[in-house]
Amino acid sequence: MTFVSGPVRVDVPATSANLGPGFDTLGIALDLWDRLEGEVLPVSGLEVLVEGEGADGVPLDESHLVVRSMQAAFDALGARPPGLRLRCRNVVPHARGLGSSSAAIVGGVVLARALVERGDELLSDDQAFALVAEIEGHPDNVAPAFFGGFTISGHDDGAFWSVQAPVAAEIGAVVLVPPGGLSTEAARGLLPATVPHADAAANAGRAALLVAALASQPRLLLAATQDLLHQHYREPAMPASLALVAALRADGHAAVVSGAGPTVLVLTSAATDVDDLLARRPDGWRSTYLAVGVPGAHVVEC
Numbered sequence: 001m002t003f004v005s006g007p008v009r010v011d012v013p014a015t016s017a018n019l020g021p022g023f024d025t026l027g028i029a030l031d032l033w034d035r036l037e038g039e040v041l042p043v044s045g046l047e048v049l050v051e052g053e054g055a056d057g058v059p060l061d062e063s064h065l066v067v068r069s070m071q072a073a074f075d076a077l078g079a080r081p082p083g084l085r086l087r088c089r090n091v092v093p094h095a096r097g098l099g100s101s102s103a104a105i106v107g108g109v110v111l112a113r114a115l116v117e118r119g120d121e122l123l124s125d126d127q128a129f130a131l132v133a134e135i136e137g138h139p140d141n142v143a144p145a146f147f148g149g150f151t152i153s154g155h156d157d158g159a160f161w162s163v164q165a166p167v168a169a170e171i172g173a174v175v176l177v178p179p180g181g182l183s184t185e186a187a188r189g190l191l192p193a194t195v196p197h198a199d200a201a202a203n204a205g206r207a208a209l210l211v212a213a214l215a216s217q218p219r220l221l222l223a224a225t226q227d228l229l230h231q232h233y234r235e236p237a238m239p240a241s242l243a244l245v246a247a248l249r250a251d252g253h254a255a256v257v258s259g260a261g262p263t264v265l266v267l268t269s270a271a272t273d274v275d276d277l278l279a280r281r282p283d284g285w286r287s288t289y290l291a292v293g294v295p296g297a298h299v300v301e302c
Helices: 065-077 100-114 125-136 142-147 184-188 197-216 218-224 232-237 239-250 271-279
Strands: 008-018 022-041 045-052 083-090 150-156 159-165 172-177 254-257 264-268 286-291 298-300
Touching: 008 100, 008 142, 022 045, 022 100, 022 142, 022 172, 022 197, 022 286, 065 083, 065 100, 065 125, 100 125, 100 142, 100 298, 125 142, 125 159, 142 150, 142 159, 159 197, 172 271, 184 232, 197 218, 218 254, 218 264, 232 239, 239 254, 239 264, 264 271, 271 286
Parallel strands: 045 083
Antiparallel strands: 008 022, 008 298, 022 083, 022 150, 150 159, 172 264, 172 286, 254 264
């Protein structure tokens, strides 16, 4: 196996999972990008430099999530490089439900593959996706981060799968990001072991409706994003987020908790609504409008 010379850069998008009713199965890529730059060194050693989001809180050694993901990909490819230099420019907020860990995992695997001559032949897209999903443990965020677009994914019989569905060009998202984070583990810990059959059935219908609404029926987004399965159980961990979701939905906006939260995401096709939605952020929160359904992780020219 031969490593490429010089640095390689990879851009990987933020993602939002669940989108209301699609718990652990629906995800969409957002126009907010982390950039990773890697270079194989001829001598042993590891150099990690991180700037931007999370720079003060992430490790700078072999335990860094990007490094661990790269090493898993190198192992799958057949050999590890003698030394490695990694630079991360993080834009995706950490612990906010916007897929920062999935961006790190997917970006690391795609970067490692690009650092190997003919890496995309030695590790196919299907194999790379299986690897990132295995590292993450569930595919709802890694699928749109890897493939881009709007994805429906799952895990059956020991194998991960993902398919893409269309998104109408006029649909975008306003994200309202609180100052404090919430771990996925803490959010999942609030979910009950069982839910009422009627709630599960209602969520299945709303998730199916959301696929149609995103493709060609944006007027149905409010109804299609109704959730009975997970968001209200998590209210004790993020009361401000759930209060904002309720207020926005009462005004007719398709607001949901993004992933495990606490970011609030609003799907909209009305350009006239964007300024109003951006202004609805509480004090201390950030808000921005993002295109949705963008491409997945990819190599960019240095």
